[in-house]
Amino acid sequence: MDPGKKWTSGNSPSYWAEWEGSQLRDREFLTFNDGDRIIRLVVRRCRLNLLELHPDQVVVHHWGTHRADLRPFFKTHGLARPEIEVVLRDRKKEIVTTQNGDDFLFGDRIDADFPLDLFISKWSSRFNLQPDDWTPAPGTRSGFAWGGVEDSIPWIALKAAWRQAAPLICLNCDQPTILTNFGQPWTGMLNRTAKFIHVCGTCRRSFRDDSIKDVPGWVALNLEAEVWPDCEMVWDRRVKL
Numbered sequence: 001m002d003p004g005k006k007w008t009s010g011n012s013p014s015y016w017a018e019w020e021g022s023q024l025r026d027r028e029f030l031t032f033n034d035g036d037r038i039i040r041l042v043v044r045r046c047r048l049n050l051l052e053l054h055p056d057q058v059v060v061h062h063w064g065t066h067r068a069d070l071r072p073f074f075k076t077h078g079l080a081r082p083e084i085e086v087v088l089r090d091r092k093k094e095i096v097t098t099q100n101g102d103d104f105l106f107g108d109r110i111d112a113d114f115p116l117d118l119f120i121s122k123w124s125s126r127f128n129l130q131p132d133d134w135t136p137a138p139g140t141r142s143g144f145a146w147g148g149v150e151d152s153i154p155w156i157a158l159k160a161a162w163r164q165a166a167p168l169i170c171l172n173c174d175q176p177t178i179l180t181n182f183g184q185p186w187t188g189m190l191n192r193t194a195k196f197i198h199v200c201g202t203c204r205r206s207f208r209d210d211s212i213k214d215v216p217g218w219v220a221l222n223l224e225a226e227v228w229p230d231c232e233m234v235w236d237r238r239v240k241l
Contacts, residue, residue, distance in 0.1 A: 040091045057085045058101070064092040074104040075172060106171035107205030114139065120201050122155055123178050126162040133159065142183025143192060144219075144229035145238050153181065157227045164222040168209055170200035177207060184215040186235060216241075 042048055043063045051073070052059040058079055060070065067088070074080040084101030110116065115138055122137070136152035146154050158179065167176035177198035187193040196209040212218050219228060231238035 043091050056083060057087065059087045059089060061089050061091055064090060071104050071106055074101060075106070080105045080172065102203075105203055105205055107200070107203075107207045110199060110204050110206050114199075116199065116201060116204065119178055119180055119199065122159065123162055126159040130155070137180075140181050140183075141185045141195065142181070142229070143185040143195075143233050144183055145231040145233055146227070146229050150238070151185065151233050153183065154227075157223055157229070160223045160227045164224075165218075168198040168207055170203065170205070171207070172203045172205060173200055175200065175202060177201075180206070182215070182218070186233075 039050055039061055040063075043050055043061050043066075047063065047066045049066075049068045049070075050061040052061075058074075060067070062068075070086075071080070079086075080101050082100050082102045086099045086101055086104065088097040088099065089095075090097075118138070133156040134147065134149070134154050136149045137155050137158055140153040140158075141151055142153045143151065144153075145151065146157060161179055161182060165179065167179070169175070170177050177200045179196070180199045181195055181197040184192045184194050194210070194212055194215050196212055197206055198209060199206045229241060231240050233239075
C-alpha cells in the first residue's frame with residue numbers, strides 16, 4: 001500500500017511533512033517547482049508562516065486563515081513603514097494581496113479629517129486656561145453634559161484628565177498617547193458602553209482602552225470637582241447626576 005494512504009491517529013502533521021520531504025530527497029535533483037512545493041508543504045502541514053525578507057519588501061507565505069499576527073515581528077524589525085511592500089501569499093488558494101508595511105501597526109488608523117494638531121496644541125496648554133476651554137472638543141462623545149455642552153466633552157474637562165490620568169503607552173512607538181475621548185455614550189436602545197480613546201501623535205494610530213469599567217468613578221478620580229459633568233445624557237434628555 002502506498003504509505004501516503006496510511007493514516008492512524010498517531011500520525012501528526014509533522015509525520016506527513018517528513019514523509020513528503022522524503023519523497024523529494026529520493027530524487028537525484030530538485031526543480032524550481034519542487035522548491036515551491038516544499039514551501040506549500042511547510043505552510044500547509046506545519047501551519048507555519050514563512051517570511052521572505054528583501055530590501056523594502058516582505059513576502060509572507062501562509063495557508064488559508066492560518067496567518068500569524070505579524071505586528072510584533074514588524075515592530076521588532078522596523079518593518080511597519082509605508083515604504084515597505086508586504087506581499088501576502090495564501091498558498092491554499094494561491095491568492096496574492098499587497099499591502100504597505102504601516103498596515104501592520106498596532107491600533108486603528110485615525111480619520112484623515114481628525115484634528116490631531118489641534119488636540120496636540122490643546123494638550124500642550126493643558127496647564128493653562130484659554131478662552132475656548134468650555135467649548136466642545138471636536139469628534140468627542142461622552143454621554144454626559146457640561147453646561148451648554150451636551151454629549152461632547154469640553155476642552156477644560158479633557159485638560160483636567162490630561163493632567164491627572166496616567167497616559168496609555170503607544171504599542172508602536174512606546175511613547176505616551178493623548179486621551180481624545182472618555183465617557184459612556186449610548187450604543188443601543190438599552191446599552192451604554194465605556195469609551196476611552198487614545199491617539200498617538202507620532203504614528204497617528206488610535207487605541208481603545210477597555211480596562212475601565214466604572215466610568216463615573218474614573219471621572220470623579222481624574223477630573224477636579226469644578227469640571228465634573230452636570231448631567232448624563234439619556235438619548236436627548238438630561239438626567240441630573
